Amino acid sequence: MNSQITPAVELRQVTKTYRDAKALDNVSLRLEGDRIYGLLGRNGAGKTTLMSVLTGQGFQSSGEALIFGQRAYENDDVLSRICFIRESQKYPDDFSAKQAFKSAALFFKNWDQAFAERLVEDFQLPPKRRIKKLSRGQLSAVGVIIGLASRADITFFDEPYLGLDAVARQIFYDRLVEDFAENPRTIILSSHLIDEVANLLEHVVLMDGGRIIMDDDADSIRGTAFTVAGNATSIQSFVAGREVLHRESLGSLASVTVQGRLSEVERAEAAELGLDLAPVSLQQLVVRKTMAATDTAAENDAEVGALK
Amino acid sequence: MNSAVNVARMQLINKWTFLGIPAVIMVAAFLITLAIWAMIPATGVTVYSGAVQAVMWYFLALGVQSLTLTFPFSQAMSVSRRTFYIGTVGLFAVVALAISVLYYLLGLVEVATNGWGLNGQLYALDWLAGSNPVVQILFYFITMVALFMIGFWFATIYRRWQATGMLISWIAIAVVLIGLAGLTTWQGWWPAVGQWFVAQTPLTVSGWAALFCLVLGGGSYLTLRRAVP
Numbered sequence: 001m002n003s004q005i006t007p008a009v010e011l012r013q014v015t016k017t018y019r020d021a022k023a024l025d026n027v028s029l030r031l032e033g034d035r036i037y038g039l040l041g042r043n044g045a046g047k048t049t050l051m052s053v054l055t056g057q058g059f060q061s062s063g064e065a066l067i068f069g070q071r072a073y074e075n076d077d078v079l080s081r082i083c084f085i086r087e088s089q090k091y092p093d094d095f096s097a098k099q100a101f102k103s104a105a106l107f108f109k110n111w112d113q114a115f116a117e118r119l120v121e122d123f124q125l126p127p128k129r130r131i132k133k134l135s136r137g138q139l140s141a142v143g144v145i146i147g148l149a150s151r152a153d154i155t156f157f158d159e160p161y162l163g164l165d166a167v168a169r170q171i172f173y174d175r176l177v178e179d180f181a182e183n184p185r186t187i188i189l190s191s192h193l194i195d196e197v198a199n200l201l202e203h204v205v206l207m208d209g210g211r212i213i214m215d216d217d218a219d220s221i222r223g224t225a226f227t228v229a230g231n232a233t234s235i236q237s238f239v240a241g242r243e244v245l246h247r248e249s250l251g252s253l254a255s256v257t258v259q260g261r262l263s264e265v266e267r268a269e270a271a272e273l274g275l276d277l278a279p280v281s282l283q284q285l286v287v288r289k290t291m292a293a294t295d296t297a298a299e300n301d302a303e304v305g306a307l308k
Numbered sequence: 309m310n311s312a313v314n315v316a317r318m319q320l321i322n323k324w325t326f327l328g329i330p331a332v333i334m335v336a337a338f339l340i341t342l343a344i345w346a347m348i349p350a351t352g353v354t355v356y357s358g359a360v361q362a363v364m365w366y367f368l369a370l371g372v373q374s375l376t377l378t379f380p381f382s383q384a385m386s387v388s389r390r391t392f393y394i395g396t397v398g399l400f401a402v403v404a405l406a407i408s409v410l411y412y413l414l415g416l417v418e419v420a421t422n423g424w425g426l427n428g429q430l431y432a433l434d435w436l437a438g439s440n441p442v443v444q445i446l447f448y449f450i451t452m453v454a455l456f457m458i459g460f461w462f463a464t465i466y467r468r469w470q471a472t473g474m475l476i477s478w479i480a481i482a483v484v485l486i487g488l489a490g491l492t493t494w495q496g497w498w499p500a501v502g503q504w505f506v507a508q509t510p511l512t513v514s515g516w517a518a519l520f521c522l523v524l525g526g527g528s529y530l531t532l533r534r535a536v537p
Contacts, residue, residue, distance in 0.1 A: 052536070055386075056388075057383050057536065057537055058536050059534065059536070073388075074388045074389060074390055074533075075388065076311060076388050076391060079386040079387070079388055080311075080386060082386055083384075083386060084383075084384065084386075085384050086380075086384065086537070089380070089381075089384055090377055090380040090381060090537070091377065091381050092322065092325075092373075092377045092378045092381055093373065093377050094322050094324060094325060095321070095322060095381075099321045099322055100381075102321050103317075103318040103321055103381075103385060104385060106314040106317055106318055106385075107311070107314060107318075107385040107386055107387060108385075108386070143384075146384070152386070
């Protein structure tokens with residue numbers, strides 16, 4: 001990797017402590033520009049905190065969070081290149097969606113009004129109704145439209161689909177991919193609807209308990225685990241020595257999710273043992289990885305507790 | 309600087325908030341005052357009204373609203389806290405100055421029309437009207453800015469520390485005021501304090517208020533610097 005290029009996003013040992021919990025626990029991360037990133041993880045994993053700290057809207061307790069090599073906090077140069085609409089974004093009390101877009105046009109230098117208007121139609125948003133009278137889905141649509149039409153160099157979408165129906169979500173994904181193809185930029189999309197977004201992500205960052213537990217290209221992640229099903233005893237010998245993410249069994253049958261790649265020889269061996277191999281979807285992998293991480297953390301905590 | 313102007317333009321996208329409602333309040337307060345005066349039997353005695361204050365209290369509320377709703381939105385618009393502060397307070401100062409000049413001009417009309425034909429005093433209060441025009445305008449201006457900044461600062465404190473912040477602030481203010489009152493009583497300073505108040509002129513009141521505004525402005529800014537939307 002060329003370390004000369006300034007990454008779009010960089011975190012160096014960032015920790016954010018709230019009164020009773022660590023929202024970010026010594027997080028280091030480096031993301032190159034002009035790609036679509038998925039920031040995945042459960043609620044409370046630290047996704048929003050990470051984005052708040054990066055954009056200078058929130059404050060870390062220690063460490064450094066940089067955008068294009070600089071802190072965003074009170075830095076108009078950097079701020080003018082980013083857009084971060086929160087999941088629970090607040091708007092001035094008497095604003096209509098149209099007025100919100102009008103002010104976005106004032107601040108985002110790449111703002112595309114025609115694109116925004118097209119999105120308003122796509123989402124069937126009533127542009128003149130006051131925002132506080134919009135439904136939850138329409139409120140999300142306002143944020144999505146600002147995020148897309150701002151064409152900021154780095155755009156953060158924080159769970160942008162809340163209350164959006166399946167059709168509206170698909171419109172969002174389609175427009176995002178289309179517009180990204182024409183105007184490449186850095187998109188960071190936090191989501192827990194992993195299967196839905198899996199196809200548009202180029203790179204995945206998975207968080208749990210304030211830590212990053214996976215940071216890899218989506219393509220390489222998809223092949224990093226597999227599920228093997230069949231006779232429990234055969235599976236036992238087949239997966240011996242491998243990292244098991246998940247295990248299910250019913251009578252003499254078992255299904256085990258295993259981390260790692262398989263060689264041709266191993267595939268043949270599995271076939272000989274009468275075992276079925278299946279790829280693991282990104283969502284399943286995320287669920288397994290997260291649960292495995294939680295278990296490990298719990299065990300560690302138990303050990304620490306025992307030592308006390 | 310340019311983006312601070314954009315913050316002001318953003319605040320004005322909905323003309324109603326910063327311009328429409330204050331205008332309605334001022335016109336309504338004026339008309340209601342006239343109506344009341346007209347109902348009082350004419351006895352040749354001058355009648356007074358404090359209706360000029362009405363719009364000033366609205367600005368206290370506006371200060372709160374700018375911070376609670378417009379600040380989180382400005383963060384989403386990638387505006388720094390500093391720029392938001394300069395743009396918002398700057399816009400408000402311009403509006404307050406315009407209203408102050410308007411009050412002064414209305415005061416001239418009031419004097420010329422013998423108190424709107426009703427011998428009333430609304431804009432050209434005796435205490436104020438004798439002063440230099442600049443002092444009159446300054447007095448209105450500073451008073452409005454002070455009220456706006458009070459609202460703005462309290463809203464910022466609430467934003468950062470929620471109910472705990474409010475509670476501590478109010479208790480601290482109460483303790484300081486009671487302490488001062490106690491000290492004055494204990495030292496037997498009340499007569500001197502009374503004389504001091506009587507001796508104040510519009511100019512000196514404006515001066516003290518300006519000092520107060522500086523404290524409020526500085527405090528608000530420092531509180532806002534670490535506020536999270």
